[in-house]
Amino acid sequence: MALEFTDASFKKDVLEADNVTLIDFWAEWCGPCKMMDPIIKRLAEEYDGKAVIGKLNVDDNPDTPMNYNVRGIPTFLIFKNGELKEKIVGATTHQALKDKIEAQFN
Template sequence: MAMQFTDSNFEKEVLEYKGTVLVDFFAVWCGPCKMMSPIIDELSTKYEGKVKIGKLNVDEEPSTAAKYGIMSIPTIMIFKDGKVVDKVVGALPKQELENRLSKWM
């Protein structure tokens, strides 16, 4: 199961983390976000110990979403050692997401 990122834990869990982190910016009312949710959970299990994968609810955690200019959801960002290295707006197939993620592992 993907972890929950919040405004209060984002710096420690994502920005200070040495390694790769995938963050799914979502909202519970968003249809494409609901399509991506099981894919994100599946990848978090598959890559456990290799990549940190989690979700951030933009309605509940607005300051982190605003800091990264999240205007459309889902937005998936990949961080490497605290820096944004990839960003995808909108839903995408699991294989494409895995291909993007594998470049940063």
């Protein structure tokens, strides 16, 4: 299951983590975000115990998107050991996200 990140938990859960983390920046009213939801859930299952896959609602948590210049949604950020490694803007495929996650293990 995908984690729910918040502005309050972001530092501890992402920046201080020693793993690979993918964050899906989304909102309830965003059609493409809803299309991505099953892909995010699938990735969370596939990477359970290997990487952290989660979501951050931009309407409920405006600070983190502002800090990372997230201007459109969905946007996906990939962190490794607390460092931003990749930014993907817009809806994409399961395989494209998987490839970006896998690249962090090499």
